[in-house]
Amino acid sequence: MPDLYPPGVCPPPAPDPAGAAAGRNVTRRGLLASASVAGLGLVLEACAGGKPAGHAAQTASTVTVPVMQWANVTVATTTRQIVSEFEKAYPNIRISLQIEPTTNFYSKLETLFAAGTPPGLTFMDPATVLHYASAGALTDLEPLIAKDNYDISDYFAAAVQEYQFKGGLYGLSRGFGNQDIYYNIDLLAKAHLTPPPTSWTAGGWTFADYLTMAQRLTVRDSSGRTRQWGCYVDSGTRGWFPWVWNNGGHILNATRTKSVMSGTATVAALQFLQDLIYRYKVAPTPADLSSEDAAQQFASGIMAMFEDIPADVGFLRQSIGTRFAWGVAPMPKGPGGRYTSGGGIAYALPRAFPHQEEAWTVLKYLNSKAAMTQLTLTGGVFPPRKSVADSPQYLQQAKYPLHMEVFVQAPAVVREDPLTIYWPQINNVWTQQLGSLWDGTTPAKQVCATIDEQVNAILSGA
């Protein structure tokens, strides 16, 4: 008989019918393969995705409107109260309030828009509204306003204009800040100084007056270390705008197609601000502010004058308590007049959100006179509604700051931000180049020349 199994060939194992019946033919390889298939199935299931993040569950009878915004603790609590009252009044609409930190707010919002699942309402500043509106991503509110006879005239004109784009309105202002000067009344009295005026149309209170007051209020110890700052230079974008305008300068030309910061008046205004820090030494350097920011230093009583917005009133009241008296004054006047910058924030309605009517209903309620009054009592919102801003509830809600009517008068002299669709890049140029102004390494003339060069390259579409 021939050898059925040539050398080197192993005979197959003997069949084991009983074992096969008992399922004992599971091999390690088979187990691994099964586990991989199961894992693959899990991965595919996970990748199938659930409901989009921006749209919560809808039932036949209720619609959920996600509202995405930021807020401090007090404002968030009040907003949740308002939401609760809304849901009682409108049982068929639920609001999903998403309070997000400011740091990555816009990145998250972009992602939701890109995914086609934007929230029903979202906070946006004027520059962001411009960007999204120009891309057709926001709903024009004008037809909705007309349909419901919504009283837009109660809003400050400037608060409406900054959200208008090509004849439409793409954001309804929810908070309309402006730059003002807070001052420590006790420190002024101690230095025998007359407080600044309380009206934007008053005479006096010029750049020179501001410098003189700051110099009188700056206190140094025997070693030369400053113990009390006379004033503060707000290096944020809206912080330096009013100084440029009030000195007769310009940032962009009238058509916003060219940067004109090399003009004499603009350079002089920015040089004045740099001199406050490094020549006259009446304002802290950025390094001095690294450990304690200006609001904290003002609240601690070691800064006599502090440029800031009305929305910080709540924080300042909490921090200052009854330790000293404080008030608010308009910006100093210059050869160009007395203006201020402002902008604040608005609610915008994304076009891709499927329940436009419901979102509009929510927007009207959140921006209603009653809701806005509740919010302004937190001290964390300056109302864009004239009737709320000029009401006893807002003006007399607390003892300090004195002269809150300065906030209410400010919208009449707010100049609009020089917005373009390149605002984020231009703002970045301002921030980076003016950094060398604020740290004292480069004079204003050189900084402005560099800014013009870089911004004009951006504006030309390069």
Place this chain on the structure above:
Amino acid sequence: MHPVSKAEAVSAVQRSGPAALTRRGKGGMRRAEALAGMLCVAPWALGFLLFTGGPMLFSLVLSFTRWNLLSPPKWVGLSNFQTLFVKDPLVWHSLLVTTLYAVLAVPLAVALGLLLAVLLNQRIRFLSFFRMLFYLPSVVSGVPVALLWSWIFSPNVGLLDGLLGLVGIRGPAWLFDPHTVIIAFVIMSLWGVGGSMVIYLASLQGIPPHLLEAATIDGASAWRRLVHITVPLLTPIIFFNLVTGIIGALQMFVPAYVMTQGGPNNASLMFMLYLFENAFQYFRMGYASALAWVLFLYVAVLTFLLFRFSGRWVYYEGMLKSDN
């Protein structure tokens, strides 16, 4: 039934008998093994395709478009790359800043990690405690570390300038000075040196003791043993840490984003930060994708050069000198 010859019988058995079964079994087994292997790899492969390969391909396509996330992408060909290489000075600036950071930080981290490992390879008291102490910082990373170092570098109340002040030195403004901001980041990067220290420690303990003993018997000092025996045997690990360190350093983002936002005056504008700004602040996804591919190619070229010249100084165990 006709009689069958022996040859025919053998042939018939070979075609249909156990040998044939073996040949068919071999092929079948191989196929089964291949299938099982592919199934085992499948979850990773799918994950790679979905979360790495696919997005990379998408990013490559996007780099030839203009896309603001809100409107459909618009094909612009090589326009993004043209802008990147010719018209945008911040690209070269950020690449220079990033490279400077990598050139300073990586060798320091390699040297310090090695030094710590050599020191912690000695027989000293509380050795485990010291190893834990130096390793622990590398476990904490990201934003909390960036915030902590922001305080450490504060010119007014920071720890560093405070310590320098104790010895009469007026410390620099660190993060607020364009001349010192990168140095600050380099110092901060040494916070995570414990991770590479552990790897060196493991390698040190793998060095054959008889080599060191033989050198000791021959009269070699500790320094000579370190330089001529320990370090050469550690070169593969040093090379590994060098490569991974450079790749990591060229992608530095969190400290620049959290602590300086690229300032002062773009002095700390890292390439990844500039990429992020273009993508998420300027809504230029296509341009940001082009930047990402430029960074990828830059890192790939550097890594290739490192591997290319590694033969001159990296010695793998068992390798003869003539193998280089």
